[in-house]
Amino acid sequence: MGRYDILRQIEKLDPERDNMRIMHLSFGYEFSWDSIRALEVALYRTYCAPSISALLDRTGEFKQRTQRRYDDTSLIMAEICKWGYLEGRGKEALERMNWAHGHYKIPNNDFLYVLSTFIFEPIRWIDRYGWRPTCDVEKKGYYYFWREVGKRMGMQNIPESYERFEQWKQEFEEKHFVYAETNKRIGSLTRDLFASWFPRMFTPLVRYTIYAMLDDQMLESFGFPKPLPVARTLVDASLRLRGRLVRWLPPRTTPHFFMDNRNRTYPRGYALPKLGPPKLIEKEEKFQERETPLAIHN
Numbered sequence: 001m002g003r004y005d006i007l008r009q010i011e012k013l014d015p016e017r018d019n020m021r022i023m024h025l026s027f028g029y030e031f032s033w034d035s036i037r038a039l040e041v042a043l044y045r046t047y048c049a050p051s052i053s054a055l056l057d058r059t060g061e062f063k064q065r066t067q068r069r070y071d072d073t074s075l076i077m078a079e080i081c082k083w084g085y086l087e088g089r090g091k092e093a094l095e096r097m098n099w100a101h102g103h104y105k106i107p108n109n110d111f112l113y114v115l116s117t118f119i120f121e122p123i124r125w126i127d128r129y130g131w132r133p134t135c136d137v138e139k140k141g142y143y144y145f146w147r148e149v150g151k152r153m154g155m156q157n158i159p160e161s162y163e164r165f166e167q168w169k170q171e172f173e174e175k176h177f178v179y180a181e182t183n184k185r186i187g188s189l190t191r192d193l194f195a196s197w198f199p200r201m202f203t204p205l206v207r208y209t210i211y212a213m214l215d216d217q218m219l220e221s222f223g224f225p226k227p228l229p230v231a232r233t234l235v236d237a238s239l240r241l242r243g244r245l246v247r248w249l250p251p252r253t254t255p256h257f258f259m260d261n262r263n264r265t266y267p268r269g270y271a272l273p274k275l276g277p278p279k280l281i282e283k284e285e286k287f288q289e290r291e292t293p294l295a296i297h298n
Helices: 005-011 019-030 032-046 050-059 066-083 088-101 108-129 136-152 162-176 181-196 200-213 216-222 229-246 278-297
Strands: none
Touching (some): 005 019, 005 136, 019 066, 019 136, 032 066, 032 108, 032 181, 066 181, 088 136, 088 278, 108 136, 108 229, 136 162, 181 200, 181 216, 200 229
């Protein structure tokens, strides 16, 4: 298979009708590593809105189980990206996400903003650091994919085009990205989680690298220190170099998503019905235990 064969497949697809196939090919084959990093940045970006960080802070999940919170979210998103949202594991993962969100009162605009980051942050990352930029079919395919996911999550007033949603996202950030203590707490917990994946001696370096990857608007929203320009230049150059090197590697012949990596929370594997906040899972199990005798009796 040639290096650009999958791109040619994607370019022949219809971005609205074939959005699940586009997502599977793009994230699973073309940009496996980049898509994971991009979605990490996307989620990190949502913590800059105080209404979003306040809810995460209030539940206590981020403080008590930061790694599990990261893994559960990433696994659910990966299942949807790999299998789609209409049937099978992808549909089950989407239902699990709706189950978890259903326990909280979340404003529609907060839902919309998170959804927008899943579209535009991967495009921004891949176009800057990927081995090739996204094509127009991929961009529109991402939009239609996440639009359909949003509809199935009950979101209202999803912008009716790629361009309008991008403008909506920019306006949301200009209005809502302000410093808050909850932003800083959630942002710091996530930063420290990323640093914990490396030997402790590298913690200061990892933290500084994270600062260098965030734009000024995000740094101000988190209350993080602004890195030296040379740090940003080095990080940017390193990621661009990686993309150029990947361009010369053989094309991927099997898909690779987040769940295919070794998982820190679930080293022996996971079950979709067990993903989510433990307190909610315990409550769900107790409810099922009470309902089971009635079902048998009937």
